[in-house]
Ligand SMILES: NC(=O)c1ccc[n+]([C@@H]2O[C@H](COP(=O)([O-])OP(=O)(O)OC[C@H]3O[C@@H](n4cnc5c(N)ncnc54)[C@H](O)[C@@H]3O)[C@@H](O)[C@H]2O)c1
């Protein structure tokens with residue numbers, strides 16, 4: 272089958288790889304009909320290169336139709352249309368029963384001290400072949416797969432695999448009081464949904480992003496938008512009685528713009544020989560902290576900062592004096608996809624499309640065009656906000 276493979280930092284290519292097989296009674300094989308590129312894939316494209324092997328199959332946002340199931344899978348069957356959550360979780364360990372599927376004790380990658388295994392996400396998360404491919408092997412399919420109806424198009428359901436529950440969890444963790452204010456830093460796909468979810472749940476929502484078309488998209492959904500820089504921060508503070516918003520969602524993560532020194536360090540780490548690069552990741556601060564520092568600065572005293580954006584360095588400097596003095600609550604983590612699906616499924620199926628899931632994709636391309644699609648998404652060329660790859664399209 273054809274699959275998008277990581278080759279080296281800034282280089283992915285579509286290759287022929289062996290078809291996946293059922294290896295365990297709990298597996299299913301899904302024929303992929305839509306698979307998206309995520310901001311998280313961009314970390315593999317650059318700074319997490321030391322944890323990748325040439326040939327690793329990428330992708331963790333996928334849906335399709337079941338082609339085959341193992342003998343232990345009875346809840347879904349061949350022919351069912353399904354969405355694949357990006358975390359691989361068992362559903363019955365202690366963490367899963369607490370709704371912490373991203374910490375699943377059955378699939379944790381203990382060798383690297385990581386939480387649950389993830390599709391297409393480096394050795395740190397189990398080196399499981401990903402979903403930017405014609406076929407995907409899904410372990411723990413009995414619990415993981417989300418069965419969906421056959422009437423609505425893929426774009427309604429696809430984002431249940433990751434960014435919609437990620438944004439939902441980010442906003443839930445932000446814990447905005449009734450009628451309160453929320454700021455979202457970063458208007459990539461995750462930030463777009465976080466901001467719209469904030470509006471949907473009744474908050475006044477501000478957002479900051481340097482890219483004009485991303486701001487314009489958010490503004491269409493009732494979000495008050497600002498360019499990156501001190502003016503936006505000042506205006507948001509003034510609009511919130513000088514205190515700052517009740518909560519801030521950081522939807523940027525470790526590759527923030529506006530951190531020139533760390534940006535250089537990042538590019539160096541991505542290109543170092545593997546052992547040296549890994550040691551650098553594990554001993555120095557490689558995060559570009561501009562968005563996190565903006566979040567901590569902007570939130571009101573006693574407010575909450577919720578990190579949806581991923582951070583990866585182990586020694587990144589944090590302004591603890593001001594965090595402590597401002598009495599900031601900080602929440603974060605990989606999304607527990609399965610925990611939020613019952614809340615989200617009715618919203619994506621609602622004909623009124625209250626979260627605007629049909630207004631996000633800017634490019635739907637053949638899988639074969641993955642290399643240029645990754646470059647376009649990273650550089651934000653051609654108005655690119657969200658790319659969906661279609662393995663059936665030539
Ligand atoms: N927690 C999870 O489970 C989870 C799941 C999916 C994605 N993520 C993470 O969410 C983050 C965003 O993902 P995405 O797909 O939206 O990616 P993206 O790269 O398209 O979005 C990032 C956005 O932030 C903006 N930005 C950069 N620096 C900024 C700054 N200093 N101030 C304001 N805006 C800034 C960029 O212009 C861009 O629009 C990534 O870190 C990704 O890894 C986390």
Ligand SMILES: [Zn+2]
Pocket residue numbers: 309310311312331332357433434
């Ligand atoms: Zn993702």
Ligand SMILES: [Zn+2]
Pocket residue numbers: 360361362363364365366367374375376377378
């Ligand atoms: Zn589990």
